[in-house]
Amino acid sequence: MPVTIYDIAKEARVSIATVSRVLNNSSVVSEKTRLRVKKVMEQLNYTPNVIASALTKKSTLTLGLLIPDIANPFFAELARGVEDASSDFGFNIIICNTDYSSDKEATYISLLKQKSIDGFIISSAYYNDQNVVKLLKANVPLVLLGRDIDDSEGLPVDVVGSDNVKGGYIATKYLIDLGHKNIACLLGPPRIKVNLEREKGYLKAMEEAGLKVCPEAVGYGDFKIDFGFKKTLEILKGPCKSTAIFAANDLTAIGAMRAIKFLGLQVPNDISVVGYDNTVLAEMVDPPLTTVNQQMRKMGYIATELLIKRIKGERGVGEKIILDTELVIRKSAGICNGK
Amino acid sequence: MPVTIYDIAKEARVSIATVSRVLNNSSVVSEKTRLRVKKVMEQLNYTPNVIASALTKKSTLTLGLLIPDIANPFFAELARGVEDASSDFGFNIIICNTDYSSDKEATYISLLKQKSIDGFIISSAYYNDQNVVKLLKANVPLVLLGRDIDDSEGLPVDVVGSDNVKGGYIATKYLIDLGHKNIACLLGPPRIKVNLEREKGYLKAMEEAGLKVCPEAVGYGDFKIDFGFKKTLEILKGPCKSTAIFAANDLTAIGAMRAIKFLGLQVPNDISVVGYDNTVLAEMVDPPLTTVNQQMRKMGYIATELLIKRIKGERGVGEKIILDTELVIRKSAGICNGK
DNA sequence: CTGAAAGCGCTAACAA
DNA sequence: TTGTTAGCGCTTTCAG
Numbered sequence: 001m002p003v004t005i006y007d008i009a010k011e012a013r014v015s016i017a018t019v020s021r022v023l024n025n026s027s028v029v030s031e032k033t034r035l036r037v038k039k040v041m042e043q044l045n046y047t048p049n050v051i052a053s054a055l056t057k058k059s060t061l062t063l064g065l066l067i068p069d070i071a072n073p074f075f076a077e078l079a080r081g082v083e084d085a086s087s088d089f090g091f092n093i094i095i096c097n098t099d100y101s102s103d104k105e106a107t108y109i110s111l112l113k114q115k116s117i118d119g120f121i122i123s124s125a126y127y128n129d130q131n132v133v134k135l136l137k138a139n140v141p142l143v144l145l146g147r148d149i150d151d152s153e154g155l156p157v158d159v160v161g162s163d164n165v166k167g168g169y170i171a172t173k174y175l176i177d178l179g180h181k182n183i184a185c186l187l188g189p190p191r192i193k194v195n196l197e198r199e200k201g202y203l204k205a206m207e208e209a210g211l212k213v214c215p216e217a218v219g220y221g222d223f224k225i226d227f228g229f230k231k232t233l234e235i236l237k238g239p240c241k242s243t244a245i246f247a248a249n250d251l252t253a254i255g256a257m258r259a260i261k262f263l264g265l266q267v268p269n270d271i272s273v274v275g276y277d278n279t280v281l282a283e284m285v286d287p288p289l290t291t292v293n294q295q296m297r298k299m300g301y302i303a304t305e306l307l308i309k310r311i312k313g314e315r316g317v318g319e320k321i322i323l324d325t326e327l328v329i330r331k332s333a334g335i336c337n338g339k
Numbered sequence: 340m341p342v343t344i345y346d347i348a349k350e351a352r353v354s355i356a357t358v359s360r361v362l363n364n365s366s367v368v369s370e371k372t373r374l375r376v377k378k379v380m381e382q383l384n385y386t387p388n389v390i391a392s393a394l395t396k397k398s399t400l401t402l403g404l405l406i407p408d409i410a411n412p413f414f415a416e417l418a419r420g421v422e423d424a425s426s427d428f429g430f431n432i433i434i435c436n437t438d439y440s441s442d443k444e445a446t447y448i449s450l451l452k453q454k455s456i457d458g459f460i461i462s463s464a465y466y467n468d469q470n471v472v473k474l475l476k477a478n479v480p481l482v483l484l485g486r487d488i489d490d491s492e493g494l495p496v497d498v499v500g501s502d503n504v505k506g507g508y509i510a511t512k513y514l515i516d517l518g519h520k521n522i523a524c525l526l527g528p529p530r531i532k533v534n535l536e537r538e539k540g541y542l543k544a545m546e547e548a549g550l551k552v553c554p555e556a557v558g559y560g561d562f563k564i565d566f567g568f569k570k571t572l573e574i575l576k577g578p579c580k581s582t583a584i585f586a587a588n589d590l591t592a593i594g595a596m597r598a599i600k601f602l603g604l605q606v607p608n609d610i611s612v613v614g615y616d617n618t619v620l621a622e623m624v625d626p627p628l629t630t631v632n633q634q635m636r637k638m639g640y641i642a643t644e645l646l647i648k649r650i651k652g653e654r655g656v657g658e659k660i661i662l663d664t665e666l667v668i669r670k671s672a673g674i675c676n677g678k
Numbered sequence: 679c680t681g682a683a684a685g686c687g688c689t690a691a692c693a694a
Numbered sequence: 695t696t697g698t699t700a701g702c703g704c705t706t707t708c709a710g
Contacts, residue, residue: 002703004702004703004704005703005704006703014680014681015680015681015682016681016703016704016705017680017681017682017683017705017706018679018680018681019704020703020704020705020706021679021680021705023704023705024705028679028680029679029680030679030680033679033680047449047452047453048453048703048704049453049455049702049703049704050453050454050455051390051393051394051399051454051455051702051703051704052394052686052702052703052704052705053703053704053705054390054686054704055390055391055394055685055686055687055688055702055703055704055705056685056686056703056704056705056706057686057704057705058686060390060454061454062433062454069419070409070415070418070419070422071412071415071416071418071419071619071636073410073412073415073619076409076410076412076415077410079409079410079434080408080409080410080436083409083434083435083436084436087435087436092433092435092450092451092454093433093434094401094431094432094433094434095418095422095432095433095434096422096426096431097419097422097423097426110386111431112431113386114386114387114388114389115389115390115399115400115401115431116388116389116390254623280410280412280620281619281620281623284593284620284623284624285623285624285625286624286625297410341687343686343687343688344687344688345687353696353697354696354697354698355687355688355689355697356689356690356696356697356698356699357695357696357697358688359687359688359689359690360689360695360696362688362689363689367695367696368695368696369695369696372695372696387687387688388686388687388688390686390687390688391686391687391688391689391702392687392688392689393688393702394686394687394688394689394701394702394703394704395687395688395689395690395701395702396688396689396690396702397702
């Protein structure tokens with residue numbers, strides 16, 4: 001029913017091979033026949049069948065994006081960058097929500113492989129993600145986005161991320177410069193490597209300033225509002241006398257702010273808060289959140305570019321691109337009024 | 340290189356037809372051979388090639404989702420519902436950001452058709468979207484999500500949305516009950532039908548209460564923060580003496596709140612604001628936004644279910660599912676203190 | 679520069 | 695219940 005290269009061939013009085021050649025911009029076709037064929041294609045309103053070509057060419061012009069949750073503004077922003085690049089380079093993307101589950105991740109991976117996608121962009125990886133290692137071993141094109149793994153068993157991986165150590169450092173340093181000495185640190189899951197790095201930055205700043213960190217004021221969580229809320233309550237009621245909090249993402253920071261208000265205290269007058277990511281939420285909350293900016297959209301874009309180049313064989317594998325990170329100063333952190 | 344049904348067939352000592360049959364759970368295979376074939380599949384770690392089967396079956400188990408912008412929390416939430424349902428039913432989804440451009444929409448549609456996707460979920464439609472009409476005419480399975488078109492030229496369309504007239508009505512009625520008489524109304528683009536409906540609800544409530552609407556206090560915009568900000572400035576400086584604002588989405592409402600604060604006024608003490616959608620942002624802003632809840636995730640899920648049923652031929656076309664809508668009362672609207 | 683023909687991996691009659 | 699055999703729409707040698 002739909003028009004195929006056979007129809008075009010017949011109408012243009014050439015073989016299907018020739019039609020295929022003009023379809024693929026093969027240079028060996030004479031200008032004259034190329035024009036003729038193109039004209040017929042227009043006339044018959046021909047549209048090539050990607051599925052059929054995929055069967056032989058083994059290329060679907062489709063990429064898979066694995067993220068924990070598209071409803072989380074951080075990942076939505078990454079996804080936008082990924083889709084922008086895909087679109088610019090003629091690819092499409094299939095989005096999968098893994099909900100932080102390795103099993104779901106594995107299921108999606110196997111499904112997408114059956115669909116012969118050309119490569120994966122993975123934002124859901126843990127530091128020793130076995131799914132990723134398997135893909136690497138199978139030599140499937142992939143790039144890690146905003147995540148890194150520790151143990152790739154010597155296999156080279158492409159990674160696009162940002163400077164998390166620096167991020168943790170500048171956030172903490174900023175609080176220190178405001179006079180804070182007891183600074184709490186709320187991290188995400190330790191299975192996600194960025195948290196270790198952000199903690200490292202935090203510790204570095206503290207150490208440099210000769211400040212000691214109160215063990216009860218440092219904790220790992222799940223990147224969600226509720227964790228920020230509960231942990232902050234715990235910390236503020238505990239022995240640490242924290243006057244400032246560095247949170248490893250905006251959601252946790254927002255939870256912290258709510259806890260502070262809940263206790264009848266003020267941000268930043270009583271307690272200062274600095275977040276991480278600079279999602280849309282940061283400028284929505286009250287007071288607007290001072291936070292470390294990750295260039296999420298750009299990260300997504302670059303990761304996709306990288307992957308596509310890899311797919312096209314334009315480059316080898318094993319590149320690490322680390323984007324810069326900077327502090328966006330809003331109103332949630334102020335001069336230390338405590339002791 | 341990868342293992343095919345031929346390898347399985349040889350190893351299991353059956354024909355490829357039989358292998359294909361067990362792959363498709365055809366009932367005519369004897370339990371014995373089925374088991375044998377399955378075992379071989381496991382042993383050889385076989386994974387079927389969806390592309391190849393798609394070529395004959397004309398089914399890719401892939402859906403296309405057209406939205407303006409995944410970075411907008413409203414659409415991200417819809418997308419999550421869509422992906423959840425897709426995943427539950429064994430489908431995947433390709434997400435496309437149209438940026439409110441009919442041209443981009445058309446480009447994506449043609450690309451996805453080339454990829455033989457099974458159907459479209461469209462959240463980017465205008466009230467007379469020609470792209471949609473064309474798809475309808477071509478009898479391509481599709482469902483409109485959170486959007487409706489006016490002129491489908493007599494062709495039946497599936498629509499999943501929510502009760503916008505009611506939404507506009509209850510938001511306005513709530514403000515009226517709080518004693519407000521001069522209520523402004525900030526809408527989205529009139530090309531998007533929901534805005535006409537929300538306006539209708541607004542007008543209905545006003546009329547019922549015997550209130551007259553001040554023409555300068557009603558305006559169409561683009562659903563963005565900036566519009567809410569500017570239009571509110573204009574209204575508050577104008578002749579209308581508005582003491583309350585109903586905005587047709589949360590972003591516009593947030594812009595309105597910013598304008599109010601910018602003028603040194605307070606929300607809700609001086610001016611009340613009610614939004615629409617109940618995105619994450621609503622609970623983030625200060626004060627938390629009273630807003631009309633649309634069950635976005637559910638809408639996305641149901642729309643996808645509907646589409647999949649349609650694809651499987653389990654039902655006809657032309658269904659309209661309208662989810663209920665309700666007011667989520669937070670802190671951005673209060674008793675009228677003005678005249 | 680162009681055409682013939684053999685697949686890509688799987689499905690679906692049709693036979694057996 | 696199972697096998698044989700044409701395709702699905704396109705790409706890609708290999709000849710010419």
